[in-house]
Amino acid sequence: MTTRTWALAATVAIAALATGTTGAQAQDCTIPLGAVFPLTGSNGPIGEPIAETGRWAVEQMNEAGGVQGCEVEYLLRDTQGQSAVGVDAARNLVDVQGVPALLGAISSGVSLPILTSVTAPSEVVQVSCCSSSPSFTELAESGESGGFFFRTLPTSRAQGVVLGNIASQNYDEVSVIYINTDYGVNLAQEFQEAYEAWGGTILESVAYNQEQASYRPEVNSALAAEPDALVLIAFPVDGSTILREWISFGGPQEFVLSNALRSDDVLEAVGAQFLDGALGVDNAQVSGPSVEAFNADYQAAFDADPNRPGIHINYDAAAVTLLAMAAAPEATGPAIRDHIRVVTNPEGEEVYPGVDGFSRALELIEAGEPIRYVGASGPISFDENGDVAGPVLIWTVTNGALAEDRVITVDEVNALFDELAQ
Amino acid sequence: MMGYVSYLSFFLTLALIYGIATMGLNMQWGFTGLFNAGVVGFFAIGGYAYAIVIGPDRPDLVGGFELPFVIGLLGALAFSALAALIVGLATMRLRSHYLAISTFGIALTIQLVALNFESLTAGNLGLIGLGRPLEDAFDTPLGFNLFYLGLMVVATLVVYGALQLILHSPWGRVLRAIREDEEAAISLGKNVSRFRLEAFVIGCSLMGLAGAFYVGSIGYISPFDFLPIVTFQIWTMLILGGSGNNRGAILGAIVVWGVWTSSGWLISTVLPPAWQVRGAASQVILIGLILVLTLLYRPRGLIGERVTVSSGAKLNDR
Known part of the structure; x- marks a missing residue:
């Protein structure tokens, strides 16, 4: 290889490093929350509103006071519907940006390799709205997912x-x-x-x-x-x-x-x-005050019909993760994993979606009271495999x-x- | 800092895996002039062969022999070579774009077979529990990433060395002769279709090997990993890196995969959260722009083929 080509390769590597450092330098109090969704490609039209809903939930949580007094930073990556791109994005979010929890992806074909090669080995919580494959339950039963995977899509x-x-x-x-x-x-x-x-x-x-x-x-x-x-x-x-x-x-x-x-x-x-x-x-059909409140809020915020695939369940995926981050003593994967069921405790006081709901939830968490998040898709409780009914x-x-x-x-x-x- | 090391080692692992597949394509296109538009099909066959050989036994599935990693790699090589032989025997008489169309169709067929042959591939559920080699020996993902990167560096060097050896032998010179002028090669008494078939099979088995390494690093396989865009990515790596030069193929794989992934990183760092959803489209534009500009300014790729035909021949400056 000539010196010129080596110089070229080195430039590319340095450029790649330089773009990353700006993100990791934030010294003020922020906690990152990763998200990987298909924003382009064939699932793009479904993925975009779903990803937006996640960002919206983070915004509402920040407005309600943030997680442990810190602002939550929503770091969104595009999978392009390709598993290799999705795995790389997840690896980057976990290793470089240090996210303790990750939302996504949509297709099981992308969520599964992320689980087996990134989130489970690195002990990062992964909450998917929309991946329906029974393989996730199987991995949870065999212990290979380490209990780090949750999904808000009701199973059969x-x-x-x-x-x-x-x-x-x-x-x-x-x-x-x-x-x-x-x-x-x-x-x-x-x-x-x-x-x-x-x-x-x-x-x-x-x-x-x-x-x-x-x-x-x-x-x-x-x-x-x-x-x-x-x-x-x-x-x-x-x-x-x-x-x-x-x-x-x-x-x-x-x-x-x-x-x-x-x-x-x-x-x-x-x-x-x-x-x-x-x-x-x-x-x-899921109904109840929390669902209606969410629908009205969504309509007001996006000026769009909330009856789109995955909106409700991804909002809940984000909300449950954020509440668990707030309840956990520290922003690490295992701590968040252990608090997901704490904020969906059937004996707790019911809290709803939206800024007011999150504020109330944060108050109760502060006071050490149990809470039960009743979300955009109704009450949620995860079984031992991270599945919901x-x-x-x-x-x-x-x-x-x-x-x-x-x-x-x-x-x-x-x-x-x-x-x-x- | 360790985060960067961990991510970069993972990134380079994938890039080198693509590099091996790109060298396989280079053998076919760069040296022999075979337009294989079905790269991902052989990548898939290698991946599935590996997964079936090393995977856990499952009562509802054929396969799952729980054999060691190395046997899995050999299985991937063998099955992709066998598939390439069958495809090659059927298609090697076709020239350029006809070959491209038929190989593209074959790759789609292979993906559909993976999707529908459920008793072998578990269909769209994919095969789980594949276990990554020696993963338990490492306490952290960083350790495993570095180990697997080391493995990939060794594999890349071995493949590179072996290819340099055979491509600079008389056999390799015949390939280039076929690429430049098939009739001339025939007139010299060379059995052109045999040489083309050999180059096709060797190239495809390297793609299969790359597929096995890919599944080995991820620990999961589904038909979703083998979309037609992977063929396009590997072609881009070869053309941008320098067709006809194996170092170009490796460099092209690293640069293209780097552009592909770091553009997402860049966008999510630069854009405010409210714009990120829209920003995804600009990532695709950015990828396209960088590729087009590189080719405009370096039309022969980053490292093109060296203009030496044989040591005795006098060259006019090109």
Whole structure:
């Protein structure tokens, strides 16, 4: 290599160092909070408002008095939707900027490598709004994530458990037919665990592949064991075919159905009179004063409709992290990790989003009182794997139409989880 | 300060991984004139081969042989070479842009296979629990980063040395002859398609090796790691660094990856928080601007190919 090229390489390296030092020199009292989101690329349109919501939460916290009297600095990086770029950005935030906690990313394909190669080994808290992969739960169970990962997106477990609960209250022996995708396999597994724990017996469990003209073999093997009812985890088109075949083969007209089947198309395709009395579950629309307050605030601050994907759950991801930073004795990853559940303590006084809510929360933290953050997506409580549950709706088919039966709130869902754990 | 060392060692690790893939592409384009637009496909095959060889056994998946790191690397080399042989036998008769189109299609196909062959690759969930080599031996991430960087420096030097050796042998001269004038090479009695195939396979297996090192440093693999833009990045590294020169390929990888990542750092440091979301777009513009300017002022790359054909020949000054 010629001297000239070495000089060039050295210049690049020095320039890279020089740009970094300005950020790390802040001697006044600031605590950095990192964020990695896709701002450009195919997820950019979703990522931008989500990233903005995180910044907004930080601004509100600073207005409310900041964390331990210090201003929180929101350090945002673009992943460009590329995992290598996201990992590099996270590594830079953790090593150079010294962030004790990190928000993001959106796709599991970016959040997971950040967890395995940056946040878990460096003991930094990572809170993702939107990554849905079951692999995070698996990593938490095996201890590889060190408890540093949290997410505010409700997992499918709540639905599986409620499904198992209502099935066990109505039927002793069932057969299950489920779709052979992540969605179906997970939900069927969670259902089975819950249903058997509450004393039910699964006679036959059959997976089916999507988009076939007929499902006779699957229906026949599920029917052969003579169950009391059919538990069907499916999407509308395939589900309608299976239900029709089940009924035409003389199966009992007793059904427990998954969320995707809550559709008028299914009633029409099968014939609503055959489905009368069927039970099902779905995600419940989250409501309550904290949600309405957030929506109004958001509308005022951004002049935009808050019904965009990920807004509520990322606001809560940021808020929970900030409150945990305030409650923790020091701004380090392990301390923040240990205080995330402290600020979402079900026994604590409820605090809401917004400047007023954060001010009240800071007062209570100062006074050493327990608090419970009830956020933009309602009450939040993390299980031992850092996952949250959402409220679940139970629906029925009555008089030829879909009807809402009742809502199982988050607290009730968590009570069911506790019951299962014993 | 240790933070900088830790970050820079991580940064250089990734840059050198790309450097190995760039040298593979240099073998194909820089020396032989093969337009491979499917770099990321072979990167992916190496990564998955490594992950399946060293990964933990999982009841729902084929593979997971829990073999040592080095066997994983050998597996990556072997499988990417095998894939390149199959692809090469089918496509080596194609010239320039036809080869580019078909290799681009093959890379997309490989990514889709990774996404859909769930019993082998776990589909979009990716493979977890891959464990990074000797990670437990280090107390801090800094220790591991420095160790892995050392490993990458050694790997880069070995690959560089081996390539210099074969490219400056008679075999390497034939490659350049093919690049400059295929008919002339044929008229000298050289079996051009065999040489092209050999260069293609060696280049692709280096891309596969780079994929294995990438997965080794991250500890996770998913189809998401192998988007078509990676091919574009590696091409940029080669062209900017200097096609036809392996030192240029390594330097290009470091410079391009540096520009790519430090521009985000720069933007988030310079812009006030309220502007950062919008600022992300300017990062992309900045990357493009730096690349275009470099090529305008150094059209042959940072270190271009040296103009020596053979020691005996007299050269006109170019």
